[in-house]
Amino acid sequence: MTSEPSSSSHIAVGGATSGLAVNLHPLPILNVSDHLNRTRLVASQCTKVIGALLGTETNREISIVNSFELIIGSADGDVEMEESSASSSRPIDGQALNLSFLEARKDQFKQVFPALDIVGWYSVGESPSTEDVSLHQEFAEMVDTPIFLLFNPNDRPGSQTLPITIFESALAEGGKDEVNGGRFVELAYGIETGEAERIAVDGVSRGGMGGEREESIVVANLTTQRNAIRMLYERIAVLLQYITVVINENAKPDHPILRQISALVASLPTMDAKEFRDELVTEYSDVQLTAYLTNLTKQLNALSEYADKYNVLHPPPSEDFGGSHGGMRGGRGFGGFEMGGSTVRRNRR
Structure with a gap:
């Protein structure tokens, strides 16, 4: 790749190179x-x-x-x-x-x-x-x-x-x-x-290298959407120009193309229809509900982890020793119920 030659007294036109x-x-x-x-x-x-x-x-x-x-x-x-x-x-x-x-x-x-x-x-x-x-x-x-x-x-x-x-x-x-x-x-x-x-x-x-990570993602998404909208606008402008020329009888109508344009327009949703607004509200509610459930799950998970850590640091009081009245009641921890049972059998003898 070479650029156009520039007119300068410091450039040797046709000079010998070292073959780099x-x-x-x-x-x-x-x-x-x-x-x-x-x-x-x-x-x-x-x-x-x-x-x-x-x-x-x-x-x-x-x-x-x-x-x-x-x-x-x-x-x-x-x-x-x-x-x-x-x-x-x-x-x-x-x-x-x-x-x-x-x-x-x-x-x-x-x-x-x-x-x-x-x-x-x-x-x-x-x-x-x-x-x-x-x-x-x-x-x-x-x-x-x-x-x-x-x-x-x-x-x-x-x-x-x-x-x-x-x-x-x-x-x-x-x-x-x-x-x-x-x-x-x-x-x-x-x-x-x-x-x-x-x-x-x-x-x-794409504009995704500047700023913080979240900002970069947002800029990249907005740039992609802008490019898509611009491309859609340019194509719609071509169709509008063709329809205008046909209506003004400056061009011969092409019926297959006109049928495709009519089918495309018929497939577009009516923005002011009640069905469209209801569907938009439903999708919006679903998205918000999903976000709320996600936050609730995160909070419950954090609460569960906090409870586990609290139980590790503060275990419940042991019931192995029942104080002055019960002696070894229940027998938890040191042989449990076996030690209490043997004591009862010796007293019965």
Whole structure:
């Protein structure tokens, strides 16, 4: 998959590539989009959005699996970032890439995902800029042949391709890297997904990933109902348009279709009929009664458990010893009635 070529002085048209095959997973795409949206909502002015790409490299094939955000400039108040210094930050067009923050995040992700390494970085824009060239030089010192993912937020609506372009440093004659010359060459990439990723993306598209669990279920159900109602509305609009055209004699009537429409309308319930209201009230009462019975069963179960626990902690008084008047009456616990019977027989002798 490739995007349309962008006109930029930093793109080498028809430049030589290193032959990398890039596979892009859905998670980095979602991360970049989420990073951009949160930055736009929080920042009062346009800021640079960058991050690192995590993945695996096998021979000449790179799989981009995950990503994490990076920062430019100081980040006072971030407890997870070490204090920036002149040795850990380098100037980039008046700003600085915090390398200590990058190393800290890299170590944290390495502990959780030991098989993933930094394979490149991402940014946002319509085409590579001079600042992107400087950032790419920084990453080239840490990663051999880093790739550069550019997310275009101003891509035209209705495009059949993703608003993503992946670059690497153009190669000069002899196979040397031209990163210092500020030239990029576009790479073709493919989308690779697993079963778990498809389920996660489907959940995100349905709106079931945000908020608490109960809230997520409610949002997912409402989204499904909204889609179903919208589809029903669109189909009813088509039928209404056809009936209107036939009534206005602008189209020849199709009697089989008209009979199907008539049968469909006849099968619909009359919303104001007494039978419909009675049935609705009956179903509503059944649902409420079921809910009440469920709550009553839960309360009885809790009461039974409480009684069992109370009997364990406070057993009833023992009747083995009947006090000063009865001696061993009843004989419970120590031989029971056998001991009392033998005593009576001895007295009779």
